[in-house]
Amino acid sequence: AQSVTQLGSHVSVSEGALVLLRCNYSSSVPPYLFWYVQYPNQGLQLLLKYTSAATLVKGINGFEAEFKKSETSFHLTKPSAHMSDAAEYFCAVSHSGGYQKVTFGIGTKLQVIP
Amino acid sequence: EAQVTQNPRYLITVTGKKLTVTCSQNMNHEYMSWYRQDPGLGLRQIYYSMNVEVTDKGDVPEGYKVSRKEKRNFPLILESPSPNQTSLYFCASRAGTGGNEQYFGPGTRLTVT
Numbered sequence: 001a002q003s004v005t006q007l008g009s010h011v012s013v014s015e016g017a018l019v020l021l022r023c024n025y026s027s028s029v030p031p032y033l034f035w036y037v038q039y040p041n042q043g044l045q046l047l048l049k050y051t052s053a054a055t056l057v058k059g060i061n062g063f064e065a066e067f068k069k070s071e072t073s074f075h076l077t078k079p080s081a082h083m084s085d086a087a088e089y090f091c092a093v094s095h096s097g098g099y100q101k102v103t104f105g106i107g108t109k110l111q112v113i114p
Numbered sequence: 115e116a117q118v119t120q121n122p123r124y125l126i127t128v129t130g131k132k133l134t135v136t137c138s139q140n141m142n143h144e145y146m147s148w149y150r151q152d153p154g155l156g157l158r159q160i161y162y163s164m165n166v167e168v169t170d171k172g173d174v175p176e177g178y179k180v181s182r183k184e185k186r187n188f189p190l191i192l193e194s195p196s197p198n199q200t201s202l203y204f205c206a207s208r209a210g211t212g213g214n215e216q217y218f219g220p221g222t223r224l225t226v227t
Contacts, residue, residue, distance in 0.1 A: 009154065032213045043118075043204055043218035044157075051213040090156065094213070101172075102147075102216065106156035 002027040002093050006105035014113050019063075019078040021108050023091030026072065033074040034092040035065055038107075044090060050074060061085070086112045116141045120205050120219035127195055128227055135190045135222050137205030145208040146188040147172070147216070148180065150201040157204065163188055195226045 007022040025031055032051050036044040048059025055067040061084075065076045074091060091105040118139045127133055139146065147162040149172075159172030163182040177199055179191040188207075192199060202223050206216040 034215065036218075041221075043220045044206075044216075045218070046215040049213070049215060101159070101162075104149075104157040106154060 002031065002095065002101070002103050004091050004093050004103055004105035006091050006108050008108055009106060010109045010111065012111040012113060013081045015083055016080050019076070019081045019085065019110065021076040021089050021091075021110065023065075023074045023076065023105060024072050025074060025091070025093045027093055027095055029095045032094040033065075033067060034094070034102075035059065035063070035074075035076050036090045036092060036104075038088045038090065040087070047076070047089070081110075081112045083112050083114065086110055116217065118205055118207055118217050118219040120203075120222050122222060123220060124223050126225045126227065129196055130194050133192050133195060133224075135192075135203060135205075135224070137188045137190065137219060138186050139188075139205075139207040139217065140186065141207060141209070141217065142185065143207035143209050143217070144185070145210070146182065147206045147208075148178070148188070148190050149204045149206065150174065151204060151221075152201050160190070160203075192224075195224075197226050200224060200226050 003026045005024045034049045035047040037047050038044045048057045050057050050067045058064045063078045088107045088109045090107045094102045121136045144165045148160040149157040158174045161180040163169045205219040208216045
């Protein structure tokens, strides 16, 4: 069984401030972890993924995430928020066994305040 | 250009009138999946397919059907739509294993009255 918890369905930050979106996962086997972004009226696109290589993963648009096994976390960060970062962000977990089901979190809407 | 296409993008229909939402991908991906997105619930998987003629239920399959007769196409069928199926639907495809990213279509917003 696997699950994802995203803490905070809405997060507001000022332009130029640190972005921190939290994701905790549960998985009985080594996980694959993903962050996807959804801009208004669009589908989801991949920001970054962890697949058991480096624990610090760099993605597009200046985002990065760190896999911490001891904390079962995969938080998404960006040092300085831009207005264009306003979107909904989804954390997802999968693994190599079975049919490799992907489980998504409920999403976090990021608002960037000018 | 690698892409997943869905049609229609918007659909308003009435209870009980059968409808089909089409999904097509041009990346030769084995794995395809349908999700519905509802506020506060994130994305929930409806059905998935590991390859041609291989489909299985996801987390919320009730009221939906799928078929996979060709590798590129994975239509979602609502035989008798009900208002609780009003939602935003996404098709996605992926190559091979669970460590690969999914490519999502643009979404279909369905309203059932």
